[in-house]
Amino acid sequence: MSAEPPPSDTADARLADTTVSLLNRVLPPERDFAVRLWDGTTLPAATAEDGARRATLVLTNPDAVAEMFQLPIDVHLGEAFLRGDLEVEGDIEAVFAFLDHAEVRVSTSDWIRIAADAAKLGAGRAGPVAALAAHLRGTAHSPDRDRQAITHHYDVSNDFYACFLGARMAYSCAYWPQNVEDLDEAQDAKHDLICRKLRLRPGERLLDIGCGWGGLAIHAADRYGAHAVGATLSEKQVDDARRRAREAGLEGRVSFELRDYRDLDGAYDKIASVGMAEHVGRDQLPTYYRAAFDRLVPGGAMLNHAIQRGPLRSEADDRVVSGEFMRRYVFPDGEILPLWQSLEAAEGAGFEVRDVEDLREHYAETLRAWVRNLEARWDEAVAAASPERARLWRVYMAGSAHRFASGHLAIHQCLLAKPDARGRAGVPRTRHDLYA
Numbered sequence: 001m002s003a004e005p006p007p008s009d010t011a012d013a014r015l016a017d018t019t020v021s022l023l024n025r026v027l028p029p030e031r032d033f034a035v036r037l038w039d040g041t042t043l044p045a046a047t048a049e050d051g052a053r054r055a056t057l058v059l060t061n062p063d064a065v066a067e068m069f070q071l072p073i074d075v076h077l078g079e080a081f082l083r084g085d086l087e088v089e090g091d092i093e094a095v096f097a098f099l100d101h102a103e104v105r106v107s108t109s110d111w112i113r114i115a116a117d118a119a120k121l122g123a124g125r126a127g128p129v130a131a132l133a134a135h136l137r138g139t140a141h142s143p144d145r146d147r148q149a150i151t152h153h154y155d156v157s158n159d160f161y162a163c164f165l166g167a168r169m170a171y172s173c174a175y176w177p178q179n180v181e182d183l184d185e186a187q188d189a190k191h192d193l194i195c196r197k198l199r200l201r202p203g204e205r206l207l208d209i210g211c212g213w214g215g216l217a218i219h220a221a222d223r224y225g226a227h228a229v230g231a232t233l234s235e236k237q238v239d240d241a242r243r244r245a246r247e248a249g250l251e252g253r254v255s256f257e258l259r260d261y262r263d264l265d266g267a268y269d270k271i272a273s274v275g276m277a278e279h280v281g282r283d284q285l286p287t288y289y290r291a292a293f294d295r296l297v298p299g300g301a302m303l304n305h306a307i308q309r310g311p312l313r314s315e316a317d318d319r320v321v322s323g324e325f326m327r328r329y330v331f332p333d334g335e336i337l338p339l340w341q342s343l344e345a346a347e348g349a350g351f352e353v354r355d356v357e358d359l360r361e362h363y364a365e366t367l368r369a370w371v372r373n374l375e376a377r378w379d380e381a382v383a384a385a386s387p388e389r390a391r392l393w394r395v396y397m398a399g400s401a402h403r404f405a406s407g408h409l410a411i412h413q414c415l416l417a418k419p420d421a422r423g424r425a426g427v428p429r430t431r432h433d434l435y436a
Contacts, residue, residue: 055090069118134332209278215242312407
């Protein structure tokens with residue numbers, strides 16, 4: 001594919017020519033985004049005869065080109081975006097098809113040659129964006145290090161999260177049944193789905209592990225008459241959750257604690273864990289499920305809602321797309337595991353697996369809603385955090401939307417039962433009551 005317009009014969013023009021050559025070696029042959037260089041040179045979108053595009057990827061800094069093509073590409077392209085060396089005009093999710101192409105259709109050996117050719121262009125700019133990177137100390141998934149990881153991601157700013165999460169402040173996959181198009185309604189539907197799957201009844205005690213800003217616990221108390229306890233390691237979340245419970249008039253029925261899942265106590269009829277297990281780690285999964293099992297009364301149930309590897313997860317060499325960008329800047333020590341490992345650990349703790357549902361398309365829709373909200377309230381988000389952090393959340397949420405939509409990631413709700421001494425699980429034999 002030729003670029004337009006052809007550059008003149010100068011040093012800058014030769015750099016643009018070389019960059020175009022590199023891009024043509026790695027870009028998907030059919031794509032719905034264009035690419036524009038710092039000098040106006042443009043590679044048009046290729047999905048329609050009229051050059052229709054969803055987005056334009058803009059390379060703004062010629063000095064950063066050499067570094068952008070180095071491996072692993074998710075780290076170097078992600079850091080270039082944080083610095084502003086890359087911009088995206090339009091639908092940012094569209095450009096993530098590039099990573100799919102790079103991961104699956106460009107061999108690792110070809111990428112190594114491309115990176116070597118790019119390196120000849122110059123030394124490039126400094127890579128890591130130190131102010132945004134996680135710097136954790138201690139043993140991975142120890143209580144102290146887990147607290148550091150949670151603080152890094154969740155204690156950014158409640159005002160920042162309010163710019164895109166919506167009124168419910170729910171930072172997990174919403175549920176979008178037919179005719180639901182509003183994010184807050186979809187989060188209410190998710191909370192309702194969890195309560196219905198748990199068959200939550202008035203007066204029952206609910207434990208919400210990793211409760212976030214308290215949305216599920218407040219919903220369970222308000223709509224189902226439950227007595228709910230939420231636990232999180234985020235101080236900012238606890239403070240805001242308690243405020244929200246007070247404003248809802250639910251102080252007597254909802255409480256929130258700053259507590260590690262390994263330190264939980266009390267007895268509960270039902271347990272929910274939504275978007276928390278991803279922080280636990282493979283080696284700690286048996287401890288996590290045993291801690292929950294021990295807190296449940298016999299005949300009780302747990303709803304575990306967690307991201308897992310998707311059906312189309314690539315087996316490509318991780319030197320190309322490593323996942324290190326997400327671990328370094330977004331979710332330090334986060335581990336996305338296959339569903340079977342989670343279920344194996346749950347059964348090992350004594351749980352009976354009663355129901356499994358994949359909601360990955362729902363998470364893609366949720367993430368797109370968050371990106372739209374963030375973009376619509378961009379100035380507020382920047383003021384609440386920083387321009388670099390707002391850019392980080394925009395790229396990570398858009399990339400995650402693409403990964404869920406394309407099948408690289410999945411999110412499962414797993415209903416787990418703790419049978420009593422006579423083997424009774426306390427769960428109906430059918431799903432009929434969920435849809436009645």
